[in-house]
Amino acid sequence: MDKFKQFLKNIAPITDKEFADSISVFTELHLKKGDFFVKQDKICRNIAFIVSGTIRIYYINQKSEETTYSFCQENCLTTSFKSFIFQTPSQLTLQALENTVLLTIDYDKLNVLYKDYPIWQNIGRIITQNEFLNMEKYASVLNNETAKEKYLRLLKEQPNILQKASIEDIASYLGITRRTLSRIRQEISK
Amino acid sequence: MDKFKQFLKNIAPITDKEFADSISVFTELHLKKGDFFVKQDKICRNIAFIVSGTIRIYYINQKSEETTYSFCQENCLTTSFKSFIFQTPSQLTLQALENTVLLTIDYDKLNVLYKDYPIWQNIGRIITQNEFLNMEKYASVLNNETAKEKYLRLLKEQPNILQKASIEDIASYLGITRRTLSRIRQEISK
DNA sequence: ATCATTTGAGGACATTTGTCCTTGTTAACC
DNA sequence: GGTTAACAAGGACAAATGTCCTCAAATGAT
Incomplete structure (x- = not known):
């Protein structure tokens, strides 16, 4: 509460x-x-x-x-x-x-x-605004960042998602395939 | 008016x-x-x-x-x-x-x-909602569609943009390079 | 505990996209 | 009208990503 x-x-x-x-x-x-x-x-x-x-x-x-x-x-x-x-x-x-x-x-x-x-009413309006700004940010990331950059950003912003979501789920969130995500993870682990 | x-x-x-x-x-x-x-x-x-x-x-x-x-x-x-x-x-x-x-x-x-x-107040709220939905749609397109699909979608939704914006502007909107857009346009014109 | 199913890693190759560059065309400016 | 700058097309090659696949490990169900 x-x-x-x-x-x-x-x-x-x-x-x-x-x-x-x-x-x-x-x-x-x-x-x-x-x-x-x-x-x-x-x-x-x-x-x-x-x-x-x-x-x-x-x-x-x-x-x-x-x-x-x-x-x-x-x-x-x-x-x-x-x-x-x-x-x-x-x-x-x-x-x-x-x-x-x-x-x-x-x-x-x-x-x-x-x-x-x-x-x-104010709360409702502000929440809608925030949702818009989040979505705007997400679109900007999708439009400008490489697969690796997007993955690193997710790691930074939601570090514990890795323990909770599958590779498949994360890949589709980032707009890439499992194979690409696997390669990125391999590269990073070095 | x-x-x-x-x-x-x-x-x-x-x-x-x-x-x-x-x-x-x-x-x-x-x-x-x-x-x-x-x-x-x-x-x-x-x-x-x-x-x-x-x-x-x-x-x-x-x-x-x-x-x-x-x-x-x-x-x-x-x-x-x-x-x-x-x-x-x-x-x-x-x-x-x-x-x-x-x-x-x-x-x-x-x-x-x-x-x-x-x-x-209603108008303001609804406009914000609509902006959110537009942005959501845009993010979905960026996440799921190939360069060619995105270009064809733009042609369909804003056909006259081609006459008004440069290739460079359109490419960056679609999250691709000029070179890729040039290839797509070549392919389509056949 | 055992078996079946799901999940993640990664090989091999194809396709897509990007980078760097040159060329021709159009448009803008004195 | 001629010169210059901006723009679009596209060649050649490199890099990134996708597709299809196999294998091994982890997980869940009985």
Whole structure:
């Protein structure tokens, strides 16, 4: 709970009272390794704060290959954004890579918060902005960096992902093949 | 003006009265080919609706190369998003690829609209969402498509960009070199 | 514990892409 | 109108990455 409060306070000046009122509509959800938080083609009803654990988001691309969209870890929010905001079927799948604890809120309850607490409007807007900036950064990396640079960046930014995700998952996140990632790892280990 | 009204109505149900009140705080700006709308390291004070023309957004990457971030055309919004929302120096440069007509509004005036007209809060939120979804799409393309696929996609989605942007600009947008783009174009022309 | 399945490393070769360069063409400027 | 600079095409070779594959180790299930 404290983690979530701190997370929100870093976004907007939510009062303790507002937080206490709000937190009561969140639900704690425990996922086991391999469990799904959102499945493809289902409408994503919830957005979640990750208290602990790791969620892998992926989709099936035009070539029918699984592509990792992102790895979400502790102290981050996770959802199938497009599906959640439009309440349409999700193209993304969200799956726990390890046992994971979430604080979730569903679409209707979030809209009640938006209505009752103006601060939540700010929080919602800022979160969307942050998601945009993250995606912009990711696109810039994909556009400008070599396979090796992208891998080293991931190691630096999410060092523990290596212990949690498979080589396959990481390769598709970086937009390269397993073979290329294997070569890079070999080269680095020297 | 009508173009802009239609654009806004497609986003949120703004009334004719609200539109008439709002439009008065926008400024029409005419850029000649080559003129800058936003320069790197300056704070981006304005957001603009493109009435006609084309804006190229680019940045200098870690290897000191110009990288095209996007091509914005008629009936779209354009700004250096991060710089505008945080009012911090822009990493992006926005330049007209041809004579361009804009409707612009500055940061302070937009915040007045947010305050006075709740509908503008919605518009602002939805625009941010759309920007996110565009960026998500772009990242997905960069991650999954080959050079040729990316080029064909650009041809399909922004066919007239070829007449307006240089091969260099297009190559950096697609994350490939001039040489590769030249080969693709040769192959296609057969 | 045993067997089957999944996963990661890496060989061999093909393909794609990049680098460096030259050339011809177009466009811009005095 | 002639000169210069910018731009696009493409040759030759190098480097990076992908494809297909095998093998060994790790993991999971019975």
